[in-house]
Amino acid sequence: MTRGPHTPDEPLLRMRDVGHRYGEHEVLRDVGLDLRPGECVALLGDNGSGKSTLLRLACGREHPTSGQVRFAGRAVTEDDPSVRRDVATVMDARAFYPDLTVREHLMLVALAHGGGRAAEADVERVLVEHGLAALHDRLPSSLSSGQAQGLLLAAAFVRPHRLLVLDEPEQRLDAGARARLTDRLAAHTAAGAAVLLATHHRPLAEALAERTVVLADGRPVGADGTAPGDRPAPGDRPAPGDRPVPGVRPDADTESADARGDR
Numbered sequence: 705m706t707r708g709p710h711t712p713d714e715p716l717l718r719m720r721d722v723g724h725r726y727g728e729h730e731v732l733r734d735v736g737l738d739l740r741p742g743e744c745v746a747l748l749g750d751n752g753s754g755k756s757t758l759l760r761l762a763c764g765r766e767h768p769t770s771g772q773v774r775f776a777g778r779a780v781t782e783d784d785p786s787v788r789r790d791v792a793t794v795m796d797a798r799a800f801y802p803d804l805t806v807r808e809h810l811m812l813v814a815l816a817h818g819g820g821r822a823a824e825a826d827v828e829r830v831l832v833e834h835g836l837a838a839l840h841d842r843l844p845s846s847l848s849s850g851q852a853q854g855l856l857l858a859a860a861f862v863r864p865h866r867l868l869v870l871d872e873p874e875q876r877l878d879a880g881a882r883a884r885l886t887d888r889l890a891a892h893t894a895a896g897a898a899v900l901l902a903t904h905h906r907p908l909a910e911a912l913a914e915r916t917v918v919l920a921d922g923r924p925v926g927a928d929g930t931a932p933g934d935r936p937a938p939g940d941r942p943a944p945g946d947r948p949v950p951g952v953r954p955d956a957d958t959e960s961a962d963a964r965g966d967r
């Protein structure tokens with residue numbers, strides 16, 4: 705197991721020569737990806753091209769059969785505490801407690817991730833930001849699929865994080881909810897969070913991502929530098945952390961992983 709200090713020179717997330725197989729089926733090959741605080745990288749590609757697998761490797765849900773994944777200066781390993789502490793995810797699982805309301809779900813997540821006394825205010829904020837205020841006392845069984853997706857997204861935003869990993873976050877959202885999500889993600893990267901997302905919605909990638917990586921049969925093809933559109937040049941964007949946003953952990957680049965320990 706490789707562990708080392710997270711130097712400012714090393715990206716928050718670093719994937720090198722990553723490959724993955726399910727049995728004989730090679731689903732990822734030769735993937736390299738760097739992600740720094742305040743950056744957004746979007747994965748595009750056809751069904752089955754390997755996007756979700758790459759996201760699972762990035763957040764330690766699975767481990768590559770070759771190559772290396774590092775987060776905050778240390779190799780991502782089984783149940784890595786830094787990954788669990790600092791990476792918020794919205795992936796495929798849709799599990800809710802049937803007897804907890806929307807607000808109670810968000811309080812549970814905020815408190816479990818150390819939200820403390822700020823938890824209540826944080827929950828009120830994400831309820832509004834994710835269009836859930838009017839649904840705060842509803843049970844999951846009464847939510848539409850888009851509203852349930854909104855709750856999963858709100859739960860990722862309400863907990864402290866340095867990296868957001870989102871698998872097709874736009875799914876089931878209407879145009880208004882997609883616009884709110886785009887705004888929230890832009891605010892989060894401006895506040896210093898990193899975002900890695902897989903999407904079939906190219907406008908979302910173009911609105912947010914510094915870089916897009918296109919996967920085809922598990923290989924990066926045609927990865928480009930900058931997403932098209934009217935996005936400001938990097939020099940014109942606020943430096944990460946210039947705009948504090950509740951929930952975004954300040955970048956801890958200057959604090960070594962060893963110094964932080966496993967808290």
Ligand SMILES: Nc1ncnc2c1ncn2[C@@H]1O[C@H](COP(=O)(O)OP(=O)(O)OP(=O)(O)O)[C@@H](O)[C@H]1O
Pocket residue numbers: 726729731749750751752753754755756757758902
């Ligand atoms: N647990 C698994 N066991 C075996 N094969 C798997 C497993 N998970 C994914 N695969 C296979 O790996 C390949 C990549 O799947 P993955 O879900 O990463 O693609 P994707 O790009 O996210 O697709 P989509 O756009 O449909 O979500 C597919 O061929 C899929 O069938």
